[in-house]
Every structure is written in C-alpha cells, then in structure tokens.
Amino acid sequence: MGFLFDSFEGWKQYSERSGQSLVSVVLEYEQEQKGRDIGATYEGLGKAWAVMKDAVKTGLEEDMTSRSGMINNGAKKVARYPKAVLSPEFQQLIARALAAKEVNSCMGRVVAAPTAGASGIMPGVLFTLQDIHKIDDQKILDAMLIAAGTALIMEQKASIAGAVGGCQAETGTAAAMGAAAIVFCLDGSTDQILNAIAITVQCMLGLVCDPVAGLVEVPCVVRNASAAAIANSSAQIALADVSSVIPVDEVIEAMGEIGASMETRYKETALGGLAVTPTGQRIARRVLIRDIEILPDDPQAS
Numbered sequence: 001m002g003f004l005f006d007s008f009e010g011w012k013q014y015s016e017r018s019g020q021s022l023v024s025v026v027l028e029y030e031q032e033q034k035g036r037d038i039g040a041t042y043e044g045l046g047k048a049w050a051v052m053k054d055a056v057k058t059g060l061e062e063d064m065t066s067r068s069g070m071i072n073n074g075a076k077k078v079a080r081y082p083k084a085v086l087s088p089e090f091q092q093l094i095a096r097a098l099a100a101k102e103v104n105s106c107m108g109r110v111v112a113a114p115t116a117g118a119s120g121i122m123p124g125v126l127f128t129l130q131d132i133h134k135i136d137d138q139k140i141l142d143a144m145l146i147a148a149g150t151a152l153i154m155e156q157k158a159s160i161a162g163a164v165g166g167c168q169a170e171t172g173t174a175a176a177m178g179a180a181a182i183v184f185c186l187d188g189s190t191d192q193i194l195n196a197i198a199i200t201v202q203c204m205l206g207l208v209c210d211p212v213a214g215l216v217e218v219p220c221v222v223r224n225a226s227a228a229a230i231a232n233s234s235a236q237i238a239l240a241d242v243s244s245v246i247p248v249d250e251v252i253e254a255m256g257e258i259g260a261s262m263e264t265r266y267k268e269t270a271l272g273g274l275a276v277t278p279t280g281q282r283i284a285r286r287v288l289i290r291d292i293e294i295l296p297d298d299p300q301a302s
Contacts, residue, residue: 166267
C-alpha cells in the first residue's frame with residue numbers, strides 16, 4: 001500500500017526509502033488509493049491547468065462585475081495601472097491571482113485549489129512562474145502534484161475549509177501549495193520545498209474567514225492576491241536555505257490548534273469581523289433585498 005499522506009516527514013522518508021521522487025509518491029497514491037493510472041492523472045491535471053489559465057485570461061479580458069457589485073473588474077485595473085510598486089512581474093502576479101478569483105466570484109469556471117474560495121492563488125502563482133521562467137507544461141503538472149500532496153497532508157493534520165479552520169485553512173493551504181510548487185519548479189530540494197510550506201503557513205496563521213454578506217467576494221478576492229505574494233516570498237526565503245525553525249509538521253499542527261480554538265463567528269459564518277462592520281451589514285441588507293426582489297411571485301415557479 002502506498003503512502004497515505006499523514007505527515008510531511010513521512011512523505012519525505014517514504015520518498016527516500018522507496019527511491020521515488022515526491023511526485024512519484026503522489027502518483028502512486030493516486031493509483032493505489034484512487035484507482036487512477038498515471039495517464040489518467042496527468043490528463044486530469046492537464047485539464048485543470050487549462051481551466052486555471054483560462055480563468056486568468058477571462059478575468060483579465062471579460063467583464064467581471066459580481067451581482068452584489070462588490071467585485072468590479074479589479075484585476076484589469078491592477079494589470080493596467082501604469083506604475084508598478086515593485087516590478088511589472090509582481091504587478092502581473094497580483095492581477096492574475098485577482099483575475100482567477102474574480103471569475104469564481106462572478107460564477108465562472110475555476111479549479112478548486114484546494115477550494116473555490118482560494119481558486120485564484122495557484123493560477124496566479126503558476127501562470128506567472130511559467131511566464132517568467134519559461135517552465136514547460138510537464139513541469140507545471142508535476143508541480144501541481146507536489147501541491148496536491150501538500151494539501152492532502154494539511155487536510156489531515158489541520159483543515160482546508162474556512163468553515164472549519166478560518167481563512168488560514170483555505171488561502172493558507174493554497175499559498176503553501178503555491179510556495180511548494182514554486183520551489184519544485186526552480187529545482188529546490190525536498191527540504192526546501194517543506195521549508196517553504198512551513199514559512200508560508202507561519203505567515204498566515206490565525207487568518208479569520210469573515211465574508212461580507214456571506215459571499216466569497218470581500219475580503220476573499222484580495223486575500224487571494226496577498227496569499228500569492230506570500231507564496232512567492234516564502235519560496236524565495238526557502239530557496240536561500242533560511243530555516244523556518246519550527247518544522248513543517250509542527251507548524252501545520254499549530255494551524256489545526258488555532259483553527260479548532262477560533263470562535264465560530266470567524267469561520268465563514270459572516271457573524272464577525274468585516275461582515276459585521278456597519279458597511280458590511282449595509283451591503284448584506286442590500287444583497288438580501290435584491291435577492292428577495294428577483295424571486296418569482298409563484299413559489300412553484302421554476
């Protein structure tokens with residue numbers, strides 16, 4: 001039986017003991033636990049990568065105005081702004097992460113990576129990484145397998161759901177997946193990959209899930225962009241062999257402990273944080289009234 005992805009140290013040790021790469025261990029898991037052969041796994045990854053790229057392009061080219069009005073073509077505004085804060089590449093990273101997440105908020109097609117609420121992070125990270133470093137698609141698909149293994153363990157040791165562990169669980173996991181993917185694509189070692197995950201999650205511990213009006217729009221969209229930036233900074237730090245000090249498994253256990261102790265109002269309930277600010281409550285009332293107004297007069301109407 002293949003590795004069951006219950007710890008990062010176990011993933012590393014199993015890889016070394018079996019003489020397989022981290023990627024091969026994930027492929028083995030997919031084959032033995034899910035019944036998917038290698039060809040089917042890569043076919044699915046290829047489709048997911050195509051959807052991710054399409055979401056970025058859609059968000060940057062088409063109208064992205066959500067029904068609530070809270071999302072209004074922010075990605076295009078960032079992409080077209082004439083002055084870059086750091087570099088044009090950083091500006092595009094932010095715009096691309098925003099773009100893919102705006103597609104989700106506007107009911108478009110995205111890849112849940114690991115959730116729809118965090119669906120802008122991996123596309124923004126991978127699209128920009130490929131653009132800058134000219135990485136081929138096969139390497140990107142292998143990086144997605146590294147990201148998948150990362151999410152599997154984080155789900156086991158903590159959570160990937162905002163309703164369970166706050167936004168640290170959703171955008172935190174996605175950012176960790178992105179950081180691991182970056183380090184892998186830039187030929188980092190296993191220890192550097194795991195260190196990147198640890199550093200990323202350390203930067204996002206305690207982040208609450210407080211969606212305004214209960215919609216996955218504010219602050220979710222901008223958090224996808226900031227998480228993409230954290231993924232890149234963590235990868236840069238890890239590639240330079242700067243230690244996270246706290247081992248990755250212990251970091252994820254801390255994430256789980258924080259999520260378990262977090263008050264319910266900060267776990268996707270829209271009962272705390274930004275959702276209960278005066279402006280947040282006004283938006284919620286407006287959205288509710290609008291939804292009531294569009295309901296058909298006949299309850300039986302389809």
